[in-house]
Every structure is written in C-alpha cells, then in structure tokens.
Amino acid sequence: MTENNTEYNNFRIAVPAKFEEVYTHVYFAENKTGESMNKTLLPSYQTILIFSFGATPWLLSKENSRIPVDKYLVIGPVKQAFEYTLPPGAEILTVNFKHDAFYRFFRHASIPEHVPMNPAAQLEEDCFSILWHQLSKISDVNGKVNHILTFCEPYLAYRNKIAGQLASFGERSLDRIKSIAQENKQTERNTQLNHKKHFGYSAKEHNRFTRFLEAVNLIQTLASGNAKVDWFEIVAECGYYDQSQLIKDFKHYINLSPTNYLKFQQDICNPIT
Template sequence: MKDAEENNNYRIAVPLAFENVFSHFYFAENKTDLPITKTLLPSFQTILVFNFGSRAFLKSEQNNILEVEKCLVLGPIKQAFDYTLDPGSEILVANFKEDAFYRFFGNVLFDALPIHPDALIQKNCFTTLWEELKEIANTKDRVNYILEFCKPYLREQNTIISLLSDFKEDNLNPIKAIASKINQSERNIQLNQKKFFGYTVKEVNRYERFLKAVEVIQKNAVGSIITDWITVVDQCGYYDQSQLIHDFKYYMNISPTKFLKFQNDICSSKAD
C-alpha cells in the first residue's frame, strides 16, 4: 500500500443540505519525489480548485499550461485535460452541480473561465478563504469550512432551472416537455439551460452517451473481459464504430483502444 499512501487521493461526500450544490469534493496530494500526471475525464461540471502545497499544473488539449497557485475556477469541463502534481502538491477540488456555480457567482460568462474566483465577484473573498483553509490541517474540516462559507452567497434556483434539474423522463425531450408545461417557447428554455448550466441539452446528451461507453470499457477492464467494440457501439447508442472513435477523439484526444491501455492514468471527477 506504499504507492497508495504516497499518492493519496479520495472523494469526500457532501451533507444532504448541499447535495444540490456540490456533487462531491476531491482531495489529492503527491508525497513522492517525482511529479505525478493524470488525465481528468470530462464531467460537464464546473470546478473550484484550491492548491495548498507546491506547484500544480493543468494542461489543455491545445497544450496550454495553467498553474494553480492558490485557487482557480474552470469549466464546465467538456474535454479531458492533464493535471500534474509536483512533489509536495496538495489540492482540494469542489465540484459544482448543475446550475450551482451560477447560483454562487451570479451573472458570469462561462467563456471567461478559467479564472481566479476573486475576479468573478470583485472581492478578495477567496484569497482570504484560501489563507484560512491553509491553517486547517484536516481535509474534512476544510470541506466543512467551505460549505459554511458558501451559505450566504447561494441564490435560489428559478422555476425553469428547477424543472430542468429534476427532469427524469428519459424518453422525453426536456426542452419541449418543460416549454409545454409552463407555456413558454422552447428557445427560452434552451437559453436558460445554456445560461445557467453552461451547456446545452444536446451537448450533455452526447457526453452521456460517451460516458456510458467509458463505463462499459472500464467494466470490461476490471473484469478482464475482452472488449467487443461492436457491442459497445450497440449498447451505447452509436451509429457505428467511427462515431465512437470520433467521440473519444473529441473528448479525450485519444482512440478507445488507447483509452483502454491507459486506464491507470485516467480518472473521473464524476461522483460515484
């Protein structure tokens, strides 16, 4: 278990009172003598990253390098990116759920991300919060401190967003169904979805199809089952194998077979 101790990383669940704000928190640290690089799967969530140790870096598909100094907000994460933890790095990541990022930061353009969160609210709240968190040794206590910090800032969901968030009818188009239910135009529902969530229903449906393929491949890998790509295509609703490959190239810039090979270097920010 030496490797697990040196590469300590785990998820932290949130209390029921915050389950519509954060899906979970994620902690990772590097206690080795060498940098550790992982690939983070797209999650369509917006994340807030705190760095309490030495340097941590993010690298986009376009090879743009971004250093996480104290705190950084980015997303929604629609494509995979690499992150590197230098020896002594220690990060804590808050994963915003659905429209919670907008409810917290207000009228923010998602296209402006990544950015230091203080720039979004034009105050030094997060720099101060980082300094206070750094003095707290226990990770769970840090999470509780962040949750208390959030309470005064969260806005209520509006009616349209509540309906979108709670929509469970897989066989229905949520935009059409909600527009009909509240007697508004489909265009207005679409605009609200994009504004508050940072993505469209069409985008997230494509992502969920890709995620289903990832889960099938990972399940096969865990069970030492040889992956039949035709079966994956059929199970996940793809037209053909080329469409499956296209989605893997789009989201991760690698083929499905390479994804299968590099399982140990890939992680997901989605809650279990």
C-alpha cells in the first residue's frame, strides 16, 4: 500500500540491480501529522531491518506488549501479520532481506519472531550503532539507502549453492525440493534441512504462504477495479480445496476473515506488492 500526502508519506525504494539478489526493496514512512498512525503489516516471509529516526515507533507483539524501535532492530522471518504504530514525528527506513540473504549476512536465518535483535552483535561490535549515527546525518532518503547498501556490502558472504538453486527455482509444476535433491544427488530430507537452515522456514511453509499471497493479490486487483469479489473464483484460481481452507489461511496469517480483509485493506500494508 502506498500513500502520499503532505502529512503522512510512505513509499518503496527499488535497489540497484547488483543488490536485487539480496534485498527486495527499502520501505520509507514518516508521520508528520498530529496523531499516531496505526498500521498492520502483512506477512512477507522476509526478515526486515528497521531504522528509526525521530519519535520512537513501536511494534505490537503476539502477547500484546509494545516493542519500541529504538534506533534499529531486526525481526523475522515475518510469518504472521503484526501491528505497528508511528507516533507524530516518527520516521522509519526498513530494509527487506530476500530469500537467504539474512543468512548470508548473519550466519543464521531466523530470530525469535516479534522479538527485536541487535544486529551489531552478529557482526562487528556496535557497527550498526555507528551506521545509525551516520544515517541520522543524511537528510535525503535515497542518500540513506545508498549509504546502507555501501555499508553492508563487505559483510555479504558467498551464497551456498543449494540455497541459490532453491531461491531461483521457478518451475511451479515441479516439486522444488525433489528436483533439487535429484540434481545434487542428495536426499530430499537433506535438501529440506538446507532450506530451513538458509531461509528460516520450510518449503512446505512457503508453499502455503505463496498460495495465500496469490489470494491477497487477486483480491486487491479485483477491489482496485471495483469488481465484486467472487470467493469461489478466488478458491479456484489460488488452488484452495474450498472456502473454509481459504478462511483458515487468512485467520492464520492476519487474524482476519477474507471479507474483513477486503473491508480493512486500506489500513494494511502489503510488503510484497
């Protein structure tokens, strides 16, 4: 979702081609209104690094406790929707890691969900604190993004061969795990473990999420064209057994029924589209 006005601004920033294997995009939002802005972020199965400037925003955990974003934190892979609040004067810049990129930087693929992690502890001591202070002196958003990319590049490790094959596998009619296992003369179990190790989630988890995301994007497309949503069409197009399975996935990922998602989608940010 993208909104642009004189008081609340948020937009996506594409990364240069050389970084497209590592990041999907960078997201910027600022609240210049006199009221707090409450948003819901859809799951993305990506790990995100959030930099905060100005007033302190916060996330709402599964246990309904507030997690402040003090300068920076890492969260993910984001497997379920969560709420966040931007108070007046808040400004955030969010880096979205792609596929196995988080593992390539930090040597592990996941952290406790909805729990902040200090990324500096995984690299050189206090390096991200230094980066935050450098970013805080750059007023231009694109300048901040370029500085982040330049800063992070030396820490990026070479990609594991199997992880690269898993990330780039595009033949939807074939079983990704089985195909890559055969290609590398490995067991399917070993390939599954490689997937979990480098991505932070199983291939089965991601297949379910991809189906849900297709449903979300189809609903958004129909809604944007003012077309009436035919739920049976959604079920058929996205490969669900029936409408109850569709509802179950929406409840699982965003704790809303498909009908309520359609009603409130303007307040929900989709990090993928």
